[in-house]
Amino acid sequence: MEEDLIKAIKEIRSDSSLLILDEASIKSAIILRLLSLLGWNPFDINQVKPEYTVESKRADFSLRINGANKAFIEVKRPNENLEPHQEQLLGYAFREGVKIAILTNGVTWWFYLPLNEGSWEQRRFFTADFTEQLPESIAERLIALLSKDNIASGDAVKNAEDLYRSRQRKVVLREALPKAWHKLINDPDDLLVDLLIETTEKLSGFRPEIDDIERFLDGVAHHSGTPVSPTPPVVYQTTRHRVSVPSTDGYINKQILAFTLLGKTHRPRNWKDLIVTVSEEMYRRHPAEFDRALMLRGSKMAYFGVHANKLSQPSRVSDSRYFVETKLNSNSIVRRCHELLSLFGYKDSDLSIEAR
Numbered sequence: 394m395e396e397d398l399i400k401a402i403k404e405i406r407s408d409s410s411l412l413i414l415d416e417a418s419i420k421s422a423i424i425l426r427l428l429s430l431l432g433w434n435p436f437d438i439n440q441v442k443p444e445y446t447v448e449s450k451r452a453d454f455s456l457r458i459n460g461a462n463k464a465f466i467e468v469k470r471p472n473e474n475l476e477p478h479q480e481q482l483l484g485y486a487f488r489e490g491v492k493i494a495i496l497t498n499g500v501t502w503w504f505y506l507p508l509n510e511g512s513w514e515q516r517r518f519f520t521a522d523f524t525e526q527l528p529e530s531i532a533e534r535l536i537a538l539l540s541k542d543n544i545a546s547g548d549a550v551k552n553a554e555d556l557y558r559s560r561q562r563k564v565v566l567r568e569a570l571p572k573a574w575h576k577l578i579n580d581p582d583d584l585l586v587d588l589l590i591e592t593t594e595k596l597s598g599f600r601p602e603i604d605d606i607e608r609f610l611d612g613v614a615h616h617s618g619t620p621v622s623p624t625p626p627v628v629y630q631t632t633r634h635r636v637s638v639p640s641t642d643g644y645i646n647k648q649i650l651a652f653t654l655l656g657k658t659h660r661p662r663n664w665k666d667l668i669v670t671v672s673e674e675m676y677r678r679h680p681a682e683f684d685r686a687l688m689l690r691g692s693k694m695a696y697f698g699v700h701a702n703k704l705s706q707p708s709r710v711s712d713s714r715y716f717v718e719t720k721l722n723s724n725s726i727v728r729r730c731h732e733l734l735s736l737f738g739y740k741d742s743d744l745s746i747e748a749r
Contacts, residue, residue, distance in 0.1 A: 394540070395532050398430045402528040411471060411499060420453065420468050420470045423499040428456075432541035440541070447485040455491075458545045464493040471498050474706060476720070479503075479513040489683040492550045493538065500524060504538060506553055515634045517600060525595040534598070569597035570609045587644065587722050644723035647748040655743050665708070665719040671744065672697075672717045672732040675737055683715060685736050689729065694718065696729050723748075 405411065420443075425435040433456065435441045445455035445462070454603055455467040466480040469475060471725065475496050486494040486507035486627070494505040504520040509516045520536070521531045538556075543549040573592040588604055594600045644664075651660050652667055654674060661667055676683050686697040692703070696718045701707040706720035721729065727746065734743055 394430060394432065395536060398427070398532040398535060399528045401426060401430055402531055405500070406523040407526070414471065414499075416453075416468055416470055421500040424454065424466065424468055424497070425719050427535065428454075428539075431535060431539050447725050450481070452485045453480070456539075456544060458541075458542075461543045462491050464495065464539070464549075465489070465491050466495045466497065469496070469498045471484070471500055473498050473505060474639060474720075475501065477706065479505075479517075483507045483513055485577060493544075493553060495539070502535075502578050504553065506557060509557075514600060516556070518553060520594050520598050520600065522595045522598070525597060530598075545547065547679060565597045566593065566599055566601050566605055569593050569599075570601070570605070572596055587725075644727055644746075644748055647723060650722070650747045650749060652744065652746045655739070664721075664723045667746070668717055668719060668721070668726045668730055669710070671733060672715075675733055676710050676713055676715065680713070683710075683713070686715065686717075689732055690734070695706065696721075 394599045411419070411422065420595075425441070428441060429435050433440050435746060436468075439460070440457055442455040442457055443453065445465070446452060452469050453466040453468045455462045456464040456466070465482065465486050467485075469478060477499060479498055482494050483505060485491070486505070490508070492506065492508055494507045496505070497505045500523045503517050504519040504521070505513075505516045506518055507516060519534065521532065523535055537552040539550050545551065570589075570593055573589055573596055589606055590601055591614070647665050649661055649667060651658055652670075654657070654671060659670055661670065672686070675686070679685075687695070687699070689696045698704050698707070698711075698716050698718075699714050701709075701716050704716055704718045706718065707716035708719045709716055719726075730744055731741060734741075
C-alpha cells in the first residue's frame with residue numbers, strides 16, 4: 394500500500410495539468426484514486442458515499458463502516474482558498490458526530506478533529522501539502538489517518554489525537570520554524586506573523602500557535618542582539634498621500650468585543666466585520682473619492698480592489714464596485730482601518746476598539 398501511495402503522490406505533485414481541473418475532475422483523478430490505494434472501494438457506496446446529505450446540504454464524501462459515518466471529505470478546486478469552507482465542513486461533521494474531517498483541493502489536505510474544542514484552526518491538527526512535503530512522509534500520515542483498516546479499527550482517531558498532543562509536534566515545529574524564518578526574511582511583508590505561520594505549516598504539516606511564533610521571534614531577536622523596542626508609529630507612503638497612524642500592535646490572539654466609529658458603537662462578530670464596516674462607512678460618506686482606497690497596499694498585496702479575483706479573501710464594499718481584503722490578522726486589520734480613515738481626513742480618535 395505504502396509504495397503505491399508514494400508513487401501516486403509523486404505523480405500528482407508533478408502533474409501541473411491538475412491545477413486547472415474542476416472539482417469533479419479532482420474527485421476522480423485524485424481523491425478516489427488515493428482512497429482506493431488506502432483500501433477503500435470507491436464503487437461501493439456503503440464504503441464511500443458521495444454527496445452525503447446533512448440536513449439540507451451535502452458533504453462531498455462520507456467514509457462509512459457498517460453503515461456508520463466515520464470521516465467526511467470536502468473537495469474544492471486546486472488553488473482555491475480553503476479557509477472559507479472550514480465552518481461548513483466542521484458543521485457537517487459536528488452535527489453527525491463524525492470524529493475526522495478533511496478539507497482538500499487535491500494538493501493541500503487539512504485534517505480536523507471536529508468534536509474537539511476550539512476554533513476551526515485549533516481543531517485542524519495536521520496539513521499534508523503535496524508540493525512542499527516528502528511523498529514518503531505524506532503517505533505515512535495518510536495511511537495512519539485515512540486508511541480503511543485504521544478508520545475501521547478506530548486507530549485513525551487515536552493516531553489523530555496522538556498527533557495533536559504528541560511531543561513530536563513541538564520537535565517538528567522547532568525544526569521547521571528556522572526554515573520558515575529564513576524563507577521569509579529575504580522577502581519581508583507586514584503580515585509576517587501570518588506568513589510565518591502558514592509557511593511553517595506547509596513545511597512541517599503542523600500549524601504553530603501565536604505563542605510559538607512569538608517565542609521564536611523573541612529568541613531570534615535576543616540571539617542577534619537586536620533590542621526589542623516599542624513599535625513606532627507606522628508611516629504609510631502612497632503616490633499622493635503620506636499617512637501616519639498610531640501603533641496598532643497588541644490585538645493578536647484577542648477577540649474584538651465592540652468598536653466605536655465616528656460616535657456610533659458596533660458589536661461585530663469578528664475582526665473581519667471591523668474592516669468591512671469601516672470601509673462601507675467611508676464609501677457611504679465619500680463615494681466619489683473612494684478610488685483613494687485603491688492606493689492602500691503592502692509590498693506584495695493590495696488591500697482594496699475592483700476585481701475580486703485579485704484579492705485572497707475579498708468582501709464587497711456595500712453595493713459598490715470595490716472589494717476589501719479580509720484575509721488579514723487583527724493587528725493588520727486595525728492598521729488598515731486607521732490608514733483608510735486618515736486618507737479621508739478623519740482622526741485616530743474617530744475609531745476606538747474594545748478587545749480582550
